[in-house]
Amino acid sequence: MADVDGPAPAGAPPRKRADARRNEQTLLEAAAEVFVASGVEAPVRDIAARAGVGMGTIYRHFPTRADLIIAVYRHQVEACAEAGPALLASSDTPYVALTKWIGLFVDFLVTKHGLAAALQSDQAGFKALHGYFLDRLVPVCAQLLDAAAGAGEIEPDTDAFGLLYAVGNLCAGVDSDSRYDARHMVKVLICGLRL
Secondary structure: OOOOOOOOOOOOOOOOOHHHHHHHHHHHHHHHHHHHHHOOOOOHHHHHHHHOOOHHHHHHHOOOHHHHHHHHHHHHHHHHHHHHHHHHHHOOOHHHHHHHHHHHHHHHHHHOOOHHHHOOOOHHHHHHHHHHHHHHHHHHHHHHHHHHHHOOOEOOOOOHHHHHHHHHHHHOOOOOOOOOOHHHHHHHHHHOOEO
């Protein structure tokens, strides 16, 4: 019998078997690694080789390149969102959790370079993806900021959206000049939050 998490709610697509979910996760992680190394236009065969699957497997899960790019982006957003509460629970202080999470967020931003150009033909899809990004990550950032402010570690009332926007702007120059160190600039920004 297939390993599934129970019946899907009415109107929802059927749930995938556990092995199908694992295969999809492996593909998404391999695609993310290839995108970081070679950009979102990297050949599908490179992703298949990294994942240890045939190209047909990739096309079965993701019929178009845009489908794959969007899935990788959503997968990384989810991983970043889930990391926030986990870091808050496992770090010595809320500020340490915030700092680690912002580091993960910076890593995430680096992997999405080329995303806008790759999805230019699907402007509505790109806008929906951006909305999804904000809906998932702004509340996580707010939770971390509130915890650090509550512990007296940072200035209170730091706006989560504004902070993520600032970090995004600091990461924007990564591709244009090899002398630019976005991670260092983000570190300076986060240090500036301390009381």
